[in-house]
Amino acid sequence: MDILAALPVQALHGLVYGMLLFLVASGLTLIFGMMGVLNFAHGALYMLGAYFSYTVLQLTGQFWLCLLVAPLVVGLAGMIIERFFLRRVHVFGHAHELLLTFGMAYIIEELVKIFWGNEPLRVVLPPILAGSVPLLGIEYPVYRLFILGVSLLVFVLMFLVLYKTRAGIIVRAAVANTRMVNALGFNVPLVFLLLFGMGAWLAGLAGVIGGPYLITNPGMASTIIIDLFVVVVVGGLGSIQGALIASLLIGQLQSIGIMILPQFAMFFEFLLMALVLIFRPQGLMGESK
Amino acid sequence: MTRRALTNWLLLAAGLVVMAVMPALVSEYNLNMVVTILIYSLFALSFNILFGQAGLLSFGHAAYFGVGAYTSVILFKMAGFSLLPGILGASVAGGILGLLLGIFVVRLNGTYFALLTLAFNALLYAGAEKWRGLTGGEDGVAAMRPDLYIPGLGDVGMFSTLHWYYFVLIVVLLSTLFCWHFTKTPLGRLNECLRENEDRARFIGYNVYASQVVVNIISAFFAGLAGGLAGAFQEFVTVTFINLDKASEVLIMTFVGGSGTFWGPILGVSFLTYLNQWLSDLTEHWTLIQGIIFVALVMYAPQGLSGLLISVKDRLLGARAARMATAKETR
Amino acid sequence: MLEVKNLCKNFGPLEIICGIDLQVAEGQRHAIIGPNGAGKTTFFNLLSGNYKPSSGEIYFKGQKISNLQPHQINRLGLGRSFQITNVFPGLSVLENVRSVVLSRHGIRFNFFRTVERMAAINQESMEILEQIGLAERAGHLAGEMAYGEQRALEIGLVLASNPEMVLLDEPTAGMSVDETREAVKLVDRVTQGKTLMIIEHDMEVVFTLADVITVINYGQVLASGPPDEIRNHPKVKEAYLGTGASC
Numbered sequence: 001m002d003i004l005a006a007l008p009v010q011a012l013h014g015l016v017y018g019m020l021l022f023l024v025a026s027g028l029t030l031i032f033g034m035m036g037v038l039n040f041a042h043g044a045l046y047m048l049g050a051y052f053s054y055t056v057l058q059l060t061g062q063f064w065l066c067l068l069v070a071p072l073v074v075g076l077a078g079m080i081i082e083r084f085f086l087r088r089v090h091v092f093g094h095a096h097e098l099l100l101t102f103g104m105a106y107i108i109e110e111l112v113k114i115f116w117g118n119e120p121l122r123v124v125l126p127p128i129l130a131g132s133v134p135l136l137g138i139e140y141p142v143y144r145l146f147i148l149g150v151s152l153l154v155f156v157l158m159f160l161v162l163y164k165t166r167a168g169i170i171v172r173a174a175v176a177n178t179r180m181v182n183a184l185g186f187n188v189p190l191v192f193l194l195l196f197g198m199g200a201w202l203a204g205l206a207g208v209i210g211g212p213y214l215i216t217n218p219g220m221a222s223t224i225i226i227d228l229f230v231v232v233v234v235g236g237l238g239s240i241q242g243a244l245i246a247s248l249l250i251g252q253l254q255s256i257g258i259m260i261l262p263q264f265a266m267f268f269e270f271l272l273m274a275l276v277l278i279f280r281p282q283g284l285m286g287e288s289k
Numbered sequence: 290m291t292r293r294a295l296t297n298w299l300l301l302a303a304g305l306v307v308m309a310v311m312p313a314l315v316s317e318y319n320l321n322m323v324v325t326i327l328i329y330s331l332f333a334l335s336f337n338i339l340f341g342q343a344g345l346l347s348f349g350h351a352a353y354f355g356v357g358a359y360t361s362v363i364l365f366k367m368a369g370f371s372l373l374p375g376i377l378g379a380s381v382a383g384g385i386l387g388l389l390l391g392i393f394v395v396r397l398n399g400t401y402f403a404l405l406t407l408a409f410n411a412l413l414y415a416g417a418e419k420w421r422g423l424t425g426g427e428d429g430v431a432a433m434r435p436d437l438y439i440p441g442l443g444d445v446g447m448f449s450t451l452h453w454y455y456f457v458l459i460v461v462l463l464s465t466l467f468c469w470h471f472t473k474t475p476l477g478r479l480n481e482c483l484r485e486n487e488d489r490a491r492f493i494g495y496n497v498y499a500s501q502v503v504v505n506i507i508s509a510f511f512a513g514l515a516g517g518l519a520g521a522f523q524e525f526v527t528v529t530f531i532n533l534d535k536a537s538e539v540l541i542m543t544f545v546g547g548s549g550t551f552w553g554p555i556l557g558v559s560f561l562t563y564l565n566q567w568l569s570d571l572t573e574h575w576t577l578i579q580g581i582i583f584v585a586l587v588m589y590a591p592q593g594l595s596g597l598l599i600s601v602k603d604r605l606l607g608a609r610a611a612r613m614a615t616a617k618e619t620r
Numbered sequence: 621m622l623e624v625k626n627l628c629k630n631f632g633p634l635e636i637i638c639g640i641d642l643q644v645a646e647g648q649r650h651a652i653i654g655p656n657g658a659g660k661t662t663f664f665n666l667l668s669g670n671y672k673p674s675s676g677e678i679y680f681k682g683q684k685i686s687n688l689q690p691h692q693i694n695r696l697g698l699g700r701s702f703q704i705t706n707v708f709p710g711l712s713v714l715e716n717v718r719s720v721v722l723s724r725h726g727i728r729f730n731f732f733r734t735v736e737r738m739a740a741i742n743q744e745s746m747e748i749l750e751q752i753g754l755a756e757r758a759g760h761l762a763g764e765m766a767y768g769e770q771r772a773l774e775i776g777l778v779l780a781s782n783p784e785m786v787l788l789d790e791p792t793a794g795m796s797v798d799e800t801r802e803a804v805k806l807v808d809r810v811t812q813g814k815t816l817m818i819i820e821h822d823m824e825v826v827f828t829l830a831d832v833i834t835v836i837n838y839g840q841v842l843a844s845g846p847p848d849e850i851r852n853h854p855k856v857k858e859a860y861l862g863t864g865a866s867c
Contacts, residue, residue, distance in 0.1 A: 036400075038400050038403075038404065085584070085588065088588055089587060089588055092591060094399055094400055095344075095346050095399050095403075096587065096591065098346065098399075098400060098403055099346070099544065099587050100584065100587050100588065102348075102537075102540075103580060103583045103584035103587055104584065106537065106541075106580040106583065107577065107580040107581060107584060110574065110576050110577035110580055111577065114574055114577065222533060226407070226408060226411045229404045229407065229408060230408065232404075233401070233404060263419050266411065266412050266415040266416075267412060267415075267416075269408075270408055270409065270411075270412045273405070273408060274393065277393075277397065277401070277405070278393075281397075470734065471731050473734040473735060473736060474730055474731040474732060474733060474734055474735065475722050475727045475728065475729075475730040475731070475733075475735055476728070476729055476730055476731040477731060478715065478718075478719065478722075478735055479719065479722075479728065481708075481710070481711065482708050482711065482719050484710075485708035485709060485710050485711055486706060486707065486708050486709075488670075488706070489702075489706050489707070489708065489777070490719070491689070491690040491691050491694075492668060492690050492691075492694055492699075492700055493691075493694060493719060493720045493723050493777065493781060494691050494694040494695045494720075494723040494724065494781060495691055495723055495728060496689075496691050496728070497691070499729075500728065500729070503729060507731075
């Protein structure tokens with residue numbers, strides 16, 4: 001296969017995956033930046049989004065309903081985890097929070113296997129999204145463009161909220177300096193709860209749209225969690241811009257890397273993470289301590 | 290000798306006697322299960338050198354275990370190694386990996402350490418999957434259990450469960466003895482100082498970085514040893530020996546047993562192995578129950594089962610006298 | 621013994637320390653005082669190697685230490701205590717001190733002999749505990765002791781490395797009048813024959829112990845000299861008390 005000719009298409013694939021990854025990673029990095037806890041269960045929440053969506057689709061046959069309902073359920077699940085589980089172990093320290101979210105991820109994965117079985121699930125897309133259009137010289141799946149569209153839309157909305165609304169300013173301030181925000185009189189536990197829920201919602205949404213593309217199966221949490229962690233490390237914790245750059249980078253690494261050196265994709269990610277930790281440990285866009 | 294120390298010695302002696310005559314007490318099937326527990330206890334002990342003692346949470350300890358397992362089987366199969374050199378090779382491989390990763394990750398703070406060890410494990414897993422020439426990929430690699438060569442006695446066949454049991458027992462006991470002894474040596478004590486207050490240790494004159502690397506190597510060495518034993522046991526190694534599930538397994542077993550005591554990990558391995566055995570007869574969802582137990586402990590009893598047992602014992606025996614530092618409070 | 625030349629430290633755009641010049645002679649007892657936020661603890665952090673200077677040099681016993689690691693500086697003979705108690709909470713008092721003694725003897729990577737068998741080490745550790753008055757508490761967990769005892773342990777840890785120069789950061793912080801008096805006696809006793817640099821807010825302590833006082837404000841040396849000189853120094857009065865007040 002002529003590599004140069006295939007490059008634009010692969011780059012587009014990488015863009016699609018990168019934006020999807022950003023959708024999940026944005027919540028993760030904000031939570032990490034503000035609460036100091038790396039939510040191991042984030043991949044599991046993403047998976048829940050895909051599975052809930054599948055069920056809603058089975059029940060109603062309306063994909064658009066899935067887009068609406070599933071992320072909300074996942075967001076709710078996230079808030080429950082934060083309010084009733086994570087908050088209790090907060091006093092024990094970060095290692096403990098990590099262990100808890102790890103345990104949550106484990107439980108969620110087992111529950112998924114119990115309720116939906118071990119086999120991959122096939123999601124039937126509405127006809128509008130199931131076709132393909134001529135693009136860059138090949139027939140490009142419409143669904144992937146759909147993923148790209150939704151991700152970009154959410155990104156723009158997120159940007160507007162974070163930078164143009166009062167609530168967004170509070171969140172960004174809280175990420176930068178939690179104690180200060182508390183001292184200013186804001187209800188930090190409430191902010192935590194809402195942020196966690198928001199992060200879960202984003203992850204759930206990513207799961208809904210990602211499931212049909214990346215295959216809805218019980219291993220999808222583990223598959224995506226490594227990429228998520230790489231994004232957080234490379235992008236810098238708490239940084240949305242960093243998460244965006246890192247996600248796009250990983251996306252390209254995955255798709256073009258796989259094309260050129262199929263055996264080494266994982267290695268490149270690890271190398272990237274290693275290099276960042278050596279030369280710029282706060283991440284590309286993070287603040288140095 | 291204090292009464293407490295005497296009790297401990299008697300318990301230990303009793304335990305050793307039981308282990309020694311175990312083959313006469315249980316069926317072959319159960320004997321094999323004891324072998325599994327022995328091997329995984331060593332794995333968990335090695336993990337706890339980092340987790341409970343150094344305060345370093347590793348999400349990727351299966352990297353060393355898996356490399357150890359692959360090394361032993363590959364040495365048996367492709368280089369015709371006999372048993373002991375193969376197991377030794379596995380340990381050394383683990384130790385080398387511990388050095389390579391250690392020099393890089395021990396500088397990182399807790400969360401990043403956890404992340405990097407996870408990523409490294411995932412990397413090795415991907416490597417094991419893809420490097421079919423060496424590891425057989427998903428199909429794995431198999432080798433028959435070689436004889437144990439004892440100078441003066443010649444070759445001792447290891448096919449019999451009996452011989453194999455005693456071999457594993459001796460190796461694990463010796464390793465456990467070393468690990469126990471380690472906690473009482475200057476480096477072992479330093480390891481715990483580093484958990485308590487890394488910064489202060491620096492101001493006292495300790496090269497924290499170098500010390501942590503050495504501790505990482507020791508931990509990785511024994512994890513590799515356990516892996517080597519596991520490989521020789523199954524006579525077959527595949528990617529399940531090095532995947533993230535395996536890494537999660539040792540973490541859960543150690544935590545459930547209790548990372549604050551030396552024997553907690555051993556308790557955790559034994560408890561969960563038997564629990565899994567028992568539960569899997571009752572329901573196919575026993576891993577869920579394991580997860581629930583884990584989360585419950587994280588939230589309400591982070592000192593694990595061994596910590597709980599100690600609390601109960603204290604309450605039963607009355608006075609909670611000033612304890613020496615051997616009774617650590619787990620985080 | 622200690623020489624500081626034109627020391628500066630910035631954190632990004634924030635200049636915490638700007639141009640500190642200081643000399644401490646051997647055996648001298650040198651107090652550092654100044655309002656809160658003046659940069660005193662940052663100064664100590666620079667001396668002990670926790671921070672790297674943005675510019676300027678630090679010389680200890682004639683050797684440049686500005687670019688050394690904390691453990692290297694400690695091994696050269698500079699010991700430091702902390703304003704916020706910084707012990708090993710989960711370990712016993714004896715173990716706390718013993719860890720320092722082990723390090724001092726260069727026993728750091730040994731994983732063959734057990735610590736309990738090292739008689740000389742244990743004896744030395746107990747002697748130090750006696751000096752700081754904690755011999756009876758040897759088996760207690762450091763984290764469970766009273767505040768005053770933890771502060772004493774703090775000093776004990778510095779002592780145990782047998783440093784030639786001791787940096788004490790607010791050793792009497794949070795202490796009652798009686799506790800302070802005991803602490804001063806302790807500091808006096810254990811720093812005989814050593815060089816001492818102490819950060820303090822309690823003026824009585826300062827005037828009791830110090831041979832030389834340096835006043836730092838806004839990261840700069842405001843004045844430096846014997847206690848009487850400082851007591852009557854106009855700039856010092858202004859910085860601390862507002863003009864017109866008397867000490």
